[in-house]
Amino acid sequence: MGRGAVSLRGIRKSFGDVLAVRDVSLEVAEGEFVTLLGPSGCGKTTLLRILAGLEALDAGMVLISGRDVTGDPPHRRPVNTVFQHYALFPHRTVAGNVAFGLEMAGRPRADIAAKVERALEMVRLGGMGARRVDQLSGGQRQRVALARAVVLEPEVLLLDEPMSALDRKLREEMRAEVKGLHARLGTTFVFVTHDQEEALAMSDRIAVMNGGQVEQLGSPAEVYQRPRTRFVAEFLAVRNLLAARVQEVGDGAAVLRTDGGLELRSTAPGFVKGARAWVGVRPERLAFDGAGDNRVRGVLEDRVFLGDRSEWRVRAGEDVLTVSESGTGEARKTGDAVTVTFPADALLRLEDGAGAKLS
């Protein structure tokens, strides 16, 4: 295993009666940017803290760069963390914060000063070293936290929801900055977030977590286009989830009847005739009076204007579909009869998933 490769093997951790991480195994290649994505309480932060050594594990093994660090305390692990609320030392200046780890490593004083200045310049805080931490804005604190962790040249950099405390615009800026940092340093990054956009925009691979388990591991495109389970689909904004029974499985497409009575076709593999199945389709794959094997008649119930697009709720018998349409959607009005169409390859087959289900 190369420098910065991470291997988590059969990690289990419980807090009291609550199983926070259930037998998770995950391999991260050297230099890879892997995101642990999931809602709060899914175990992603616990897994990150186990990797950092800040949380003891009940079972399993942690290897970093091929070395077993399972029993090592945090200060002996070749990883550094950017904490959720930055955790900057309030009794130290900006430079004092960045210098902390170097001082602990016993570096010579002149060496420390030079490295600190370089790290601060890297995060565009050059010349701000003498500032007090409480004089900084949220974005600047974020950068200090990054510099403080990166200056130690860790084999793996851990980031625990580092942008959750920033406003939207700043978050997008920091996203590019962190991504750029990853490209420049070539260090392995393990990133924790509950924000699917962040995960999709930054990662080489995403591990979607639910109920203490990894439900799906794959590239952003894979996870987005082919969510494996209901949970992953719902978490990645597949809004139209329908329970159905498989009527027929042909060579091209399967025919399904939803519990609400719609007849739909899907080219997704894996359907078994007569079995129950969950299917889903993204709102942006649905259109009004377009092409596609699936045609559903319904009535417009409600519109939500979202700026670059509008979302219509369409009632079709007992089912409700959400249709995303670019523009303001003012050409239609509530109560209109419409035909919603979508191709058979847009209808995804979803497994139940092992973890707790989203309601």
Add this chain to the structure above:
Amino acid sequence: MSARRQALVLLVPAALLLVLLLGGAQALMLIASLGRRSAYGGVLHEWGARNYLRALEPLYVSVLGRSVLLAAATTVACLLVGYPVAYWLARQAPPPWRRGLLVLVILPFWTSFLVRMYAWMFLLRTEGLVNLTLGALGLPALNLLYHPAAVLLGQVYGELPFVILPLYASLEKLDPSLLDAAADLGAPPRAVLRRVVLPLTRPGIVAGGVLVFIPSLGAYLAPDLLGGARYVYVGSLIQSQFAVARDIPFGAALSFLLSAAVLLTLWLFRRPLRAGTEEGG
């Protein structure tokens, strides 16, 4: 009513109390300290600094020095004993127990300090519980009472809650993610304590230290009851000037010097103390 006026009105009772009881009493003492002792223990109106000059005689300076030493030793010992206790209470004790454990810390205040000092005498005296136990084990008896160590023990025992409470307050506020961050950045536990925990709880350390140092400076009961007559401390000296020697002017001058020492202490620690209240507010 404006907020400012309201604040002024609310301050009146406290201000009156301070002016009358503290200011008035101190003024009387100042006048008395400049006078001269009469044959029957009164104050003669012959003004001068003679009592202050007398207080600077080596005998009395050594008493004051011993008192400062006792107060300093009490403060250091209280901090050394109290810090781990406060740390455990604030960060490691099971949260549902914390309140109850804090009550235990202040429980001794339900009993008079005098009674508690007598209890220590029972424990430490020649036929006391400690020596009886030693005797039962076939060990020789120790001379525990009427020794400076007994005075220190009594002081530390009496003042300990006053350091534990402010230390608890500042330790409880300490953000645990800072300790995680320090460890994550390569600090072993001892360095986390020295470089993060201690600096961040300095307001609590200073507040607790001052709260112990000041009353210990004028301590009277523990030195008198546990220390016997061999070593005199300034608290006992002042008491004896008023009650035994009937030299009110000299006692008043000593009291004034003690007050000056207290003010000097507060002035020396004014900045960390202010930082502490700012953090609290």
